[in-house]
Structure formats: C-alpha cells, structure tokens
Amino acid sequence: MLDTHRIRVFRSVMASGSIQAAADNLGFTPSAISQQISALQKETGLTLFEREGRGLSPTAAAHSLVKHTNELMGELSKLDAVVTDLREGRSGRLTIGYFASAGAEWMPTLARRLAQEMPNLVLELILNEVPRRGGSPFDLNIVVDVPGAQDPHGSRRVPLATDPYVALLPADHPLADASEITLAQLEGDTWISNDLPQAICSKILAASCEAAGFRPRFAVQAQDHYTAIAFVRAGVGITVIPGLAGHVPPSDPHIRVLPIAPPQPVRHIAAVVRDPGGNTAANRAVELLLDLLR
Template sequence: MLDVHRLRIFRSVVASGSVAAAASNLGYTPSAVSQHVTALQRETGLTLLERAGRGVRPTAAGLEVAAQADRVLARLGEAEAVVADLRSGRTGRLSIAYFASVGAAWLPRVVRRLTADFPGVRLDLTLSEQIADDPDARPDLQVAVAQTGFRAGAGFVAHHLLDDPYRAVVPADHPRAAAAEVDLADLATERWIDNDFARGWCRRNLLEACTAAGFSPRFDVEAHDYPTAIAMVRAGVGITVLPALGAVDLPPGTASVSVVRPEPVRSIFVVVRDAVARTPAARAAVESLQDAVAAGRPGAGPRRTLPTAGVPAATP
C-alpha cells in the first residue's frame, strides 16, 4: 500500500528539483524528506530519483510514478473539497463550462448572482471550447458556439443566447476606422493577424465567409487569443477579424467596424442538462446569461477608441 503522504513529498522533490528545496517548501528538514523518498522507493521497489548536478531528477520510473501520483492527489483533493463542503453546509454542486470571451463578458454576472443567492452550491467552472461528444463528460451547463439549428441531444436542452456578428479590429488611424461597416472583400489585401490558435469553429466560420467573398486571408502573424491579436493591432502590425463579443472593450488606439457582404455570424447557446434544468441554481444561471446578453449586446454599432498622443506599441 503506497503512502499518500510520501507521494506528496516525492512530488514536491520532483517539482522542486532538489531535496533541500522540497524541504524548504514543505517546512521539513532535508533528512526527513530523504527518509520519506527512501521509504517510497523501498515500498515500490523502484529507483525513483537520480543525481543531477547539485539536485536530483526523476528516473523513467520516477516520472511514471509522479504522473500517477498527480492523479491520486487530484482525486484526493476532490474528496477533501467534498468533505469541506459537507462540513460547511454546502450540499449542492453546479458545473459550468464556458469559452474565453464569454468568461470575460458574461460569467462574472452569473457567478455573482449564484454565489449571492445560492451560497450552499459549489460552482465548478471549466474553460472549454468544444461540446463533448460523450454526454457523460459534459457539465451541467455549457455556454458554447454552434451552428444555427443546433440540437443539444438526448438529455439536454439548448437555449439560444445570441447571434454574434464579426467585426474587424483596426488601428484607430486606419482609413476605415470611422466607417459603420466594411465589405469583407475590401479587407483582402490587409495584413491579417490570426487570433484562434485552436483553429476552432469560429475561425472556420470566418474562413468560409472569406471564401464566399472570393479570397483567402493571408495571415502574417499568428496570435493565440483575442487580447493578443488586438494588442498586435494596436501596435500597428495589421488587422484582425473576430466576433463582436471579443471586441467589447478595446484599448486606446484601436477601432472596430462591422463586417458585411457576407456577414459572418456565430450563434451562442447555453446547453443545460435535463437533470438540473429545473433546479433554482441552474435556472438562475440561464436567466443571468440572458440578462447579460440583454444588458450589453455587442455589435450594435461601430465601437472604437480614439488614439492618444504617443500611444506606445502594445506588448503582446
């Protein structure tokens, strides 16, 4: 039987790179840490660490044991969280998945209401771009992008939240910065900044619209997310095109313009598991999302911020 305490100490040694550093982090003496690691090696019958300069590094067997220890300790952490919930009177749990721009724009409102109105419910929040194929792997609620007419599948219901049109984010001194809209084809010769490292549905939707407009955008720079791409725009590197929800709070020196002819649009849904759909917390979460949409629909008009004198290049 492996000792969980020794697994924790061993993982600290692996993460720290030395027995002395692990001892300092844990508040133990180096001798005590060494004794626990030696005991773990005796229990497993494996050599888990080897010397590396002034420190240590895991052997191949040590790496595998460390990976298994991570899983054990994570599961133990979940069990400890449940026990803590029960002790404090929290007996419910609601899991919510969301994608990045929703996390910034809508999720704070949802979490604020749920924590205020349902202090007995633990919220499990997960960043996720895709709806899992396996129904058992899905959270209780998931805010997701899907095509119009999306069906949630057996055991789930989908509520349409928003049709989110795309906008071109350009430097504030760009010739089209003050325009209400721009034809997608007119952006064909621009220097494009990619903003979707995951190559997800939102990017594919944009590329499909560009194809319909008769061109394929040339991505000169690849950014991994919307904020980095917008920072690149502010620095004068090029333009980026993204859903309006990602362009709500633009920094000084940038502007956003509606993209039309064709107008790429993504549809946003909240998918709710039937088993929790009628619970007060789940209903409040859906209502809060709908309120957030109603309170600040993006894309209602040109959004821009005026340049300031000597605006420096943004750091990505």
C-alpha cells in the same frame, strides 16, 4: 494501494528539485522526506531516484510516475473540496465551463447574482478551451455551437446568443471612417489572427472569407483576442473578431470597430446543461444568463 501522502511528497520532490527544497516547501525535515521517498520505492518496487554527485536525480520511472499521478491528485483535490463543503454546511456545487470572451463579459455578473441568490452554493468556473481528459466535467458548459455536436447523454442545449463578428482597423486605415465594411474590402490587408487555426471561431471566419471569394493572409499569428487587438492598436494590420471579444473603449484613438456586411461571420453561443431535470443551480444560472443577455 499506494499511500497518497507519499505520492504528494514524491511530487513535491520532483517539482522542487531536491529533498531539501521539498522539505522547505512542505515544512518537514529532510530526513522525514527521505523516509517517505524510501517507503514509496519499497511500496512500488521502483527506483525513483539515483545518486548524482551530492544530490539525487529522478529516474525515467519517476518521470513516468509523476505524469500518471496528475489526474489522481486532481481527483483528490476535488474530494478534499467536497469534504470541506460538507463540513462547513455548503449543500451544493456548480461547475461552469466557459470560453475567454464569455468569461470576461458574462461570468463576473453571473457569479455575483448566483452568490446573492444561493449563498451556500460553491461555484467553480473553468476555462473550457483546453480539451480535458474524460470528457466534459461541467454542470453547465457555455459553448460555441458546432454543427453535429454531440452533447453528453441526458443534457439539454439552450441557445443563448448570436455573436456577429466585427472588423478592427487601425485609425489611419483608408476605410476607418466607413459605416460598414465587407470582408472583400479587406482582402489585401495585413491580417492578424486572433484564435488557433483549427478553433471553431477561426473556421467560421474562414468559411465567410471563402464565401467572399478569398482566403485571408495572416501575417501575424496572435492567436488570442487581447494580443490581436494590441497589434491593431499598433497599426500592424487588421483583425476580424467575434463581437463579444472585440470590445474597444470608444475613447481609444487608435482603433475603429466596424460592422461587417454579408457574408458576415457569426457564431452562435449556447449553454449545455447536464442533468437538467435535477440541476436547480445550473437551470437558474441559465435563466440569469438569458436575463443578462436581453
């Protein structure tokens, strides 16, 4: 079995760029770092660094090894956290997955209320929009409902909210003062995307536009909510965005937020609870979310 301390030192050398830099970053002497690297090379039977001028250059084996230790170091960090929790008397940990707009609107209040009710609970909040190896690690996962989605075995799905999309228009747009708008009225506009093309929220919008008889032409691939709103504010074009992500201060003189008439894109948001029978903290988090959304 590989020595994990040597792995940490090796990763520091790779990230720092030299033995001297790694020594400075870790608080060791360069000699101690060199000894750990030599021991790791003997332990693995691999040549990890080669002389290049006055320094060392990582080999292909070193680049491959560092990639394969990413997951290991993540698991070791989790283990360190568990040990710390046990040592300090904290009895539970709750991991919540969330997407960006839910994070901004709901997670701060949820975290505060959970901390008030369960001061010994360790709360870990992780953005779930980036796929993770090994499936979902979350005790509670806030998701956009996808038809036919397969939840982890033994989990429970709880509907949380319906989130209608809204249209964001520059204040000087001809329809800026309308009380409501249809997607078809925006067909000829310059469209700004606010999510990745294959993301579920983009697919929901695309389906509604198809129902309205057209496909939008995205002249700006912003692919995130904040940048898309900034483009609208600058008068570049319009964007159609989930209401939860489309909050603009009423005092903003540059943007108008309009409801959309049918066929209106809508996303449905749910919470997936792992081990619902025995996960007291996750079940309480869902109750607090439902109370928050009333």
